[in-house]
Each structure stands twice: as C-alpha cells, then as structure tokens.
Amino acid sequence: MSTKVTIAELTGAIRNIPDFPKPGIQFKDITPVLGDARLFAGCVDLLAANFESGSVDAVVGIDARGFIFAAAAAYKLGAAFVPVRKKGKLPFGTFEQSYDLEYGSNTLALHVDALKPGSRVVLIDDLLATGGTAVAAVALLRRFQANVLEVDFFIELGFLKGRDQLTDVPVRALVVY
Amino acid sequence: MSTKVTIAELTGAIRNIPDFPKPGIQFKDITPVLGDARLFAGCVDLLAANFESGSVDAVVGIDARGFIFAAAAAYKLGAAFVPVRKKGKLPFGTFEQSYDLEYGSNTLALHVDALKPGSRVVLIDDLLATGGTAVAAVALLRRFQANVLEVDFFIELGFLKGRDQLTDVPVRALVVY
Numbered sequence: 001m002s003t004k005v006t007i008a009e010l011t012g013a014i015r016n017i018p019d020f021p022k023p024g025i026q027f028k029d030i031t032p033v034l035g036d037a038r039l040f041a042g043c044v045d046l047l048a049a050n051f052e053s054g055s056v057d058a059v060v061g062i063d064a065r066g067f068i069f070a071a072a073a074a075y076k077l078g079a080a081f082v083p084v085r086k087k088g089k090l091p092f093g094t095f096e097q098s099y100d101l102e103y104g105s106n107t108l109a110l111h112v113d114a115l116k117p118g119s120r121v122v123l124i125d126d127l128l129a130t131g132g133t134a135v136a137a138v139a140l141l142r143r144f145q146a147n148v149l150e151v152d153f154f155i156e157l158g159f160l161k162g163r164d165q166l167t168d169v170p171v172r173a174l175v176v177y
Numbered sequence: 178m179s180t181k182v183t184i185a186e187l188t189g190a191i192r193n194i195p196d197f198p199k200p201g202i203q204f205k206d207i208t209p210v211l212g213d214a215r216l217f218a219g220c221v222d223l224l225a226a227n228f229e230s231g232s233v234d235a236v237v238g239i240d241a242r243g244f245i246f247a248a249a250a251a252y253k254l255g256a257a258f259v260p261v262r263k264k265g266k267l268p269f270g271t272f273e274q275s276y277d278l279e280y281g282s283n284t285l286a287l288h289v290d291a292l293k294p295g296s297r298v299v300l301i302d303d304l305l306a307t308g309g310t311a312v313a314a315v316a317l318l319r320r321f322q323a324n325v326l327e328v329d330f331f332i333e334l335g336f337l338k339g340r341d342q343l344t345d346v347p348v349r350a351l352v353v354y
Contacts, residue, residue, distance in 0.1 A: 017268040027268045031288055034258040035235070037251075044252055058212070064241035068260070071245040072252035074214075075221055081211040081245060089241075091194040091204045111208055 005042025011175050013039055014155065028155050028177070030126060034068065046174055047124055047152045048073040056149065057119040058082045062108070062137055063089065066125040069154060073124055082114045082121070084137050097139045099132040108136045115144040128153040128173055131162025138169055182219025188352050190216055191332065205332050205354070207303055211245065223351055224301055224329045225250040233326065234296040235259045239285070239314055240266065243302040246331060250301055259291045259298070261314050274316045276309040285313045292321040305330040305350055308339025315346055 013036060015029035033039045047069055048059075058080040061070025067083060074081040087096055087107035094109035115121065123137055134151060141148055148169045156163065156173030163171050190213060192206040210216045224246055225236075235257040238247025244260060251258040264273055264284035271286035292298065300314055311328055318325055325346045333340065333350030340348050 015269065020268040021265075029268045031260065031267070031269070031291070034260065035291060037234070037255055037257045040258050041252055041255060057214070061245075064244060064262075064266075065260075067241060067244040068238075068248040068258060071248045072258075075218055075249035075252055078214055078218060080214045081217050081249075083208065083211065083242075083245070085241075088198075090208070091197040091206045092192065092208070114208070114212060 005039055005046070007046075007174060010039060010043055010046075010154075014175065028127065028157075030065070030154065033154075040072075043154060043174065044069060044072040044076060047154065048076055048122075050150060050172075051077055051122065053078045055120070056122050058115060058121045060084060060121050060123045060137065060141065062123075062125045062133060065127070069126060070124040073122070077122075079122075082110070084108050084110050084140060095140055095143045097136040099136040101132065106132075106136075108133070108140060110137075110140040110143075115141070115146055117145045118147060119144060120147045120149055122149050123151045123169075124153075125151075126154050128156040128160075128162045128171070130160050131165035134162065135165050138166065182216055182223070184223075184351060187216060187220055187223075187331075191352065205304065205334075207242070207331060210331075217249075220331060220351065221246060221249040221253060224331065225253055225299075227327060227349075228254055228299065230255045232297070233299050235292060235298045237261060237298050237300045237314065237318065239300075239302045239310060242304070246303060247301040250299070254299075256299075259287070261285050261287050261317060272317055272320045274313040276313040278309065283309070283313075285310070285317060287314075287317040287320075292318070292323055294322045296321060296323050297326055298323045299326050300328045300346075301330075302328075303331050305333040305337075305339045305348070307337050308342035311339065312342050315343065 017027040020027040059074035063085040093112040153173040194204040197204040236251035240262040270289040330350040
C-alpha cells in the first residue's frame with residue numbers, strides 16, 4: 001500500500017489538549033490521525049519513506065505510542081520489530097539506560113538479544129520533546145553496534161531543542177511545532 | 178506483503194520465562210517472534226487472515242503489547258487504529274470500563290470520539306489470559322454500537338478459560354497453551 005497524505009492534512013488532524021497531563025502543557029493528541037485510516041497509513045508511509053523493503057533489519061519503537069508507528073513501519077518494510085520499554089517490563093535480560101526528567105529520572109531497557117551486532121535499524125517514536133528518551137534509546141542501540149540509519153518522529157516540539165541532543169544520527173520529523 | 182509462517186514456527190519462537198513478573202508465573206515472551214522479520218509479518222498476516230483490505234473500519238489494540246500487532250494489522254488492512262489504554266493515559270474525553278484483577282481492579286479507557294456508531298472493528302491483543310481485559314475492551318466497543326467482527330489473540334492460555342468470558346464475539350487465537 002502507498003497512501004499519499006500531506007503534512008498539512010496530518011497537522012490539521014492533530015488535536016491540541018490544553019493542560020494535559022498537567023497545567024501549562026499543550027498536549028498533542030494524535031488519536032485523530034490514527035483514527036483516520038488514510039491518514040494513519042499515509043503517516044506510516046512518510047515515516048518509512050527513506051527506506052525500501054528489505055533495507056532495514058529492525059524498526060525500533062518506544063513504549064507505548066511509539067509502538068504504533070514503529071510496528072506498522074516494520075511490517076511495511078519487512079523488518080523485525082524491537083520494543084524499547086521502561087525498566088521492569090521486559091522479561092529477559094536487558095541493557096538499561098537512565099536519563100533525567102524535569103523531576104527525577106527514567107530508565108529504558110532493551111533485551112540483550114534484541115539485535116545482531118551491526119544491524120541496520122530505524123528508531124521511530126511519536127514525539128520528540130527534550131530528546132531524553134530518544135538519546136537513551138540510541139545509547140541502548142549503540143550497545144549492539146547498531147547502524148542507526150535514521151531516527152524518525154511524527155511530531156517535533158522544536159522549541160524544546162531535543163534535536164540538538166541527537167548529534168550522531170540523522171533525525172527527521174514530519175510535523176514541527 | 179503476504180508471508181507464510183506455520184503455527185509450529187510461531188510456537189517454537191515464543192520464549193518461556195519462569196517466575197516473571199512474579200513467582201509461579203510462566204511468562205510467554207513474544208519478543209523473539211517480533212524480532213524475526215518473517216515471523217512478525219507472518220503473525221500479523223495470520224491475525225488479519227479473515228479480513229480483506231477495506232472490510233474493516235478500525236483495528237483496536239490494547240496498551241501496550243497489543244498495539245504492536247493491532248497497528249501492523251490496521252496498516253495491512255487499510256483500517257484506522259484505535260488505542261484502548263489504561264485510565265488517565267488518553268487526553269480527550271473517555272468512556273471507562275473497570276474489571277477485577279486477582280488483587281484489586283483495573284480501568285480501561287477509550288476516547289468518546291474513537292469510533293463512528295456501527296463501525297466494523299477487530300480487536301487484537303497479544304494474550305488471552307483470564308479474559309478480564311478483553312471483556313472490558315469489548316464492553317467499551319459496545320458503547321459505540323460497534324460491530325465487533327472478531328477478537329484475535331496471538332496467544333491463549335486455555336487453562337485460564339478466558340474464552341468462556343467472551344460469549345458474544347467470535348474469538349480466535351493462533352497459539353493455545
């Protein structure tokens with residue numbers, strides 16, 4: 001399937017929710033995009049646009065919304081799907097990587113057998129904010145000497161400058177605020 | 178894409194993890210299936226096997242592992258993707274449905290505008306255990322007078338008899354223990 005949608009259509013379907021999950025935050029609700037079959041397929045196609053089927057070994061997705069785009073892109077590209085999850089969720093041995101939050105910290109985990117050394121991987125997440133999550137995920141992928149072809153986001157909050165943290169990988173976002 | 182895999186191959190790739198997340202539980206780790214491009218695609222194809230592209234309005238997935246199969250199946254079928262999440266995660270107005278756990282309870286939520294009345298939907302989750310989650314999810318779908326065509330699971334723990342709770346929908350599982 002190849003479905004053409006425009007960035008303007010995607011942007012128009014994103015719903016702004018003021019003060020979620022806490023006062024002052026303008027939450028970008030992507031469910032109206034997911035809930036439109038054409039927009040969802042088109043969004044996946046745009047996220048995977050730089051790759052041909054068979055040219056990627058694994059698409060890596062971050063729990064939980066990242067799973068949605070990454071799993072669909074993995075299927076489209078004929079690639080494996082590899083989940084990055086919060087510490088404690090993956091049942092087998094894991095590599096772990098912590099990163100700072102505004103208050104406190106968070107730890108991401110990846111199974112120690114998730115990738116073969118040198119695998120060609122694409123990391124897809126729904127949102128690039130401060131970049132902490134993505135930087136930690138890329139650090140986990142480096143444990144496998146993975147070839148991180150690209151890190152793709154549906155939405156980038158440009159004013160948070162998360163892209164500046166991702167210095168050693170190509171970064172692409174479909175919709176930038 | 179159409180990728181043929183056998184149930185024996187899928188079963189062989191599921192990894193049993195004793196005593197996770199707590200003593201006495203034999204956790205079924207599906208990441209080796211996801212991590213094999215051919216098995217992942219084949220598993221998605223089998224989950225969606227009863228439907229043709231365009232015959233399903235939405236594939237509904239349950240947070241978080243359910244998102245993986247459901248999103249890929251939605252993409253394959255040209256359907257929308259609708260996430261069912263734990264209460265508090267979805268930013269817009271929600272319908273909610275609680276269900277009992279062994280100790281305590283859990284509440285699932287679905288956006289009030291997630292589906293048009295009468296939508297043809299398929300619910301996909303990774304695991305059918307006691308059935309509490311799936312029953313609650315189907316109850317949420319009924320709030321939209323949805324036409325629940327099928328509820329599909331990758332794995333069914335048959336000895337927990339969750340299928341007996343899902344009396345009013347067709348239920349299918351690929352691998353049954």
